[in-house]
Amino acid sequence: MFDVNQIRKDFPMLNGKKMQGHPLIYLDNGATTLKPQVVIESVCDYLTNYSGNAHRGDYDLSHEVDEHYEKSRDIVRQFINAKRKEEIVFTSGSTDSLNMIAYGYGLTHLKANDEILITVAEHASNTLPWFDVARLTGASVHYIDLDETGRLTLENVQKAVNENTKIIAVAEVTNVLGYQAPMKDICQFAHERGIVVVVDGAQSVPHQVTDVQETDIDFLAFSGHKMCGPTGIGVMYGKYDLLKDMKPTRLGGGSNSRYNSCGVVTLKDPPYRFEAGTPHIEGAIGLGAAMQYLMKIGMNHIHEYEQELRQYCIQKMLQLDNVEVYNPHSMGAIAFNIKGVFSQDAASLFNSYGIAIRAGQHCAKILDEFLKVSTTLRASFYFYNTKEEIDAFIEVCKKGDDFLDAFFK
Amino acid sequence: MHSLNDPQLLREIIMDHYEHPRNRGLVDDDSYLKINMNSQTCIDNLDIQVKFDGDKIEDVRYDGEACAICTSSTSIMSELVKGKTKQEAQKIIDNYMNMIYEKDYDPEILEEAIAFQNTYKQANRIKCATLGWSGLVALMKESEE
Ligand SMILES: Cc1ncc(COP(=O)(O)O)c(C=O)c1O
Numbered sequence: 001m002f003d004v005n006q007i008r009k010d011f012p013m014l015n016g017k018k019m020q021g022h023p024l025i026y027l028d029n030g031a032t033t034l035k036p037q038v039v040i041e042s043v044c045d046y047l048t049n050y051s052g053n054a055h056r057g058d059y060d061l062s063h064e065v066d067e068h069y070e071k072s073r074d075i076v077r078q079f080i081n082a083k084r085k086e087e088i089v090f091t092s093g094s095t096d097s098l099n100m101i102a103y104g105y106g107l108t109h110l111k112a113n114d115e116i117l118i119t120v121a122e123h124a125s126n127t128l129p130w131f132d133v134a135r136l137t138g139a140s141v142h143y144i145d146l147d148e149t150g151r152l153t154l155e156n157v158q159k160a161v162n163e164n165t166k167i168i169a170v171a172e173v174t175n176v177l178g179y180q181a182p183m184k185d186i187c188q189f190a191h192e193r194g195i196v197v198v199v200d201g202a203q204s205v206p207h208q209v210t211d212v213q214e215t216d217i218d219f220l221a222f223s224g225h226k227m228c229g230p231t232g233i234g235v236m237y238g239k240y241d242l243l244k245d246m247k248p249t250r251l252g253g254g255s256n257s258r259y260n261s262c263g264v265v266t267l268k269d270p271p272y273r274f275e276a277g278t279p280h281i282e283g284a285i286g287l288g289a290a291m292q293y294l295m296k297i298g299m300n301h302i303h304e305y306e307q308e309l310r311q312y313c314i315q316k317m318l319q320l321d322n323v324e325v326y327n328p329h330s331m332g333a334i335a336f337n338i339k340g341v342f343s344q345d346a347a348s349l350f351n352s353y354g355i356a357i358r359a360g361q362h363c364a365k366i367l368d369e370f371l372k373v374s375t376t377l378r379a380s381f382y383f384y385n386t387k388e389e390i391d392a393f394i395e396v397c398k399k400g401d402d403f404l405d406a407f408f409k
Numbered sequence: 410m411h412s413l414n415d416p417q418l419l420r421e422i423i424m425d426h427y428e429h430p431r432n433r434g435l436v437d438d439d440s441y442l443k444i445n446m447n448s449q450t451c452i453d454n455l456d457i458q459v460k461f462d463g464d465k466i467e468d469v470r471y472d473g474e475a476c477a478i479c480t481s482s483t484s485i486m487s488e489l490v491k492g493k494t495k496q497e498a499q500k501i502i503d504n505y506m507n508m509i510y511e512k513d514y515d516p517e518i519l520e521e522a523i524a525f526q527n528t529y530k531q532a533n534r535i536k537c538a539t540l541g542w543s544g545l546v547a548l549m550k551e552s553e554e
Contacts, residue, residue, distance in 0.1 A: 344452055344476040348531055360452050374474060375452050404423055404477065407527055407534070408416035 002301045007384050010036040010293075014384060020409075022354025025389045030175055030203060030333045030380035031358055032225045035290075039228055042289035046282045054281055055254060055272075069281055072288030073271070076235055079291045080220065081211040086240060089271040090284050093234035094202040095125040097221030098169075100236055100274065101198050102129035105219070105246045106167060109196075112138030115164040119144050119152055120370050121174040124363045126200040126221075130169060139166070146370060150177040150327060154185040161193065168197050172204035176362045176378060178332020180204070183215040191216065196242070202226055203332055206294075206382075208303045218242055224283060229290035233283030236274070243270035252276035302383040307331060309381050313390045322400050326371055333380035335371075338400035343375040345403045350377075352406035353396050419524040426481035426521075431488050435472045442551055446544040448536050453479040457544035461552045464494050471541060478525070478534050483541025485521045495549055502542060509538060 008014045013034040017024040026034060046068065052061040054069045070085075077085040091097045106116070106129075116130050120143055127141075134141045144160040147153050152170060161168075168190055173180050183199060190197045198219040201210065205220070206227035212220055220237040224230055238246065248255055248267065255276035259265040267273040294302065314328050317336065326335040338346045347359035358378045361368065368374045379393065399405070435443075441458040448454070455473035459466060469487035486505075490498040505522055507514035511529050528538045 342452075342476040344537065345478065348478075348534060351531065351533070404420045406531060407423070407478070408420060409527075409530070 019354040029382040075288040089236040093223040097236035106133040110137040110139040114139040151179040152181040171200040178330035187216040224287040229287035348406040422524040426484040427477040430484040478537040
């Protein structure tokens, strides 16, 4: 049984944290998420009871670290249903993963006149590396049209693909509009044409069941901190054959098996060739704990409950004359504005009631060309949010016109 | 002088300058120094132009996309320093920054700018309330070079 009140007890930040004198209502889960006690404890446990390096020592302590670190890798494998744990590379987050894919795979496989397809709804982290790799290789970046609501459809992918298309890099769920891309269909279509599909899972993996074998995606990037894990840890998943065919973007200790003074280097097999240097060990351990926590609740239950919250919130928002919602029918974040109020001023008003929501362009700086508004407010939920919190949020939406109240309290 | 304790009046000052910003709009004139003030952490993005006549600030212009706090604080700033000498302007700027950062300041000299006296309570708005002012400081410095 999914019991949100029970769940909330697991999160110290939901039990006593205040903002502007009000109990914190955290609706910026697209940016990062709160951490349950089990994650905090797993990190402290490493720091307190077995802090040593991984893969580096011939003594019991080091072995103990290895076991925990590698166990986390296997938990990640299970979480996204990868075929083998060697397909799981620990990175510092989605941004790091996407850069590794762009420079490690894109740069070595693209040539002049090749095409990379993205959309205008992509996060900067799934846009800027491709711009640069295109510049370096003579390839070019093109945009798959979104449909009139902002959705990515198979039909539009089919229209955008041509014989030069080599890579499609898209978010499974976008961070402002929150629509789900039909990943399985896109992959099937792409693979028939030898196109590699890179998926930005930063906003999808934390909120729904992920099955990389079912969708057949080639690469997947996501961040631990957006799914109850620590900051500074994330994952790059790649099909094993693709990883074998990919160049590490960082070289150094731990990633090679031998080298000599002539500069001949033999790299280790994936994933280790991509993990040069001492990794974020407590981060990986914390991410493992977070994923176990999420799996225990059940990603399907989490997804269902979040959709229920979203529906509840949207229904109330659509009744307000002074609120404009840009994506009533998607499933991720709610993008909206309070009419006549600059988004940043509105966010301050929410802040003054203890409500955390984000204002701005949300790292999707070319999306304004689609939305025709330059900035928006974004409310994003996680499974620990409640309808009562949404009620409080709606009350502040109604006060929109008094946005300067925030300044004079 | 304005009552320091009347939030209603202070609000009205901000709203008035937000809805009717003074000296807004850039001019196409090379005798103005110009700077883009683009907050790297938020949305505010203003171009600011200042025309100096020797030691005097003859004109202040600005335009761009900015929130209510940023727009109104820049509008008020433009009115306060227009026609003043650089030294007089510097004194106003110093007092304004002192107010923003909770140090001692002279409210009299700040006139309408005292509407921003509560900025420190919303720490994330300090950038908004100082963006235009910092642009003026940068241009005053440039004019000395
Ligand atoms: C869709 C999307 N991609 C990538 C990122 C980047 O994630 P991180 O900052 O953890 O690297 C984010 C986070 O804001 C995101 O929402």
